[in-house]
Amino acid sequence: MPRRRSYDQYCAAARALDAVGDRWTLLIVRELLAGPRRYTDLHADLPGVSTDMLAGRLKDMEGAELVTRRRLPPPGPAYVYELTARGRTLLPVLQALATWGATALEEPRPTDAVRAHWFAIPLLRALAGTAEGVVQVTLPEGEFHLRVGGDGAPEYGDGPAGTAEAHLRTDTATCRALASGELTLAQAVATGRAEFTGRTGGARDPELAPATAPSV
Template sequence: MADKRYYGQFCGLAAALDVVGERWTLLIVRELLLGPARFSEMMENLPGIGPNLLSERLRALTEQGVVTSAPVPGDGRGKQYRLTPLGEQLRGPVLNLARWGMGFLTEDTVGTSRATWGFLAVQAMIRQSEVPEVDETYEFVVGGEIFHIAVRDGVAHARRGHGTDPVLVIDTDTDTFIRVGAELLSPFEALATGKLAISGDHEAVQRCSRLLGLAERRTRPVG
């Protein structure tokens, strides 16, 4: 790590960038926000990084106390990486960055997408100021990945897996879900073209739309 460059500034932002500002680092954190992962799984999910660079980034994050590794349960030789409690504190900033970055997505920047990224996308889209007063569950099937939003006591939480008695189910592919979130495609256009299917109570659909900032949404101007 002797060749690592530091900003050398007595500033919290600069100190944070010293830890996570290198290329690929936050994308590694993104993968680990989804859960523990083996080295091979991260290589598969981060096309273009290269094994040496991934090893270097993981080593740096481990030295900073952001990432740790442990044997894979039931596999004496396997090892998986996970975020430490310190690393888990990056969830909020990463989701805020993802929400901010959606405004920069264009049809010209379309690239690799994964169903599990839909789970992070929906977390980024949740607006706690629009949480419904009624306790209910919304289920999402995005590219085969299943997750849900549970609204309980005025707080909305996104969790992986099936929800309990969902009042609506939203089914779509990963690209469509991200395009809707990035305002490249309106929910109405996605419904009309069959790329998005919604089943459930109409009023619950409206509440969920407000929660995710999709109510009355139109596609943003391009160019």
């Protein structure tokens, strides 16, 4: 049974925090928005969480119907965790949090872990209206891909895309500037801080023609 405590307040915000307000819960959602993950993969991409804490949070999230556990078929049977439809509706919540927190990101602290796909959520909003389709993003720390524009909901995944309409190569400092609104994609390309190739807004944009690749 879930070990969650309630605020016992008849308030929509309090009810939401009853479900996702515990430490690590929203960061687990962040990881699972990229697709189903095995427990070991979740633990690897949530540095700092103990195995007991992660197991407890996942159990609580299953009880709250945010997460389900599914067994993969042979030949390598294993369990994966994935978000329910209700869990996936937390993407706008994380986008709002990322927008609010972007201005607090300065240079990484010596103790900070960094994963490339952690920049996916803020970039979804930063690229909205600029790019369209699947965009593969390459950072020094790794690759991830986004789906923006069109009729479907925005989404992202860890690792390279099978096929992509556009490619963005840049660095974490530029991603941070894009996320906070300090820099637009066109400005990043024009100043050589990013290289972008592919479609923008459904067609190739001459303002975003490939520029000198940044040092990454």
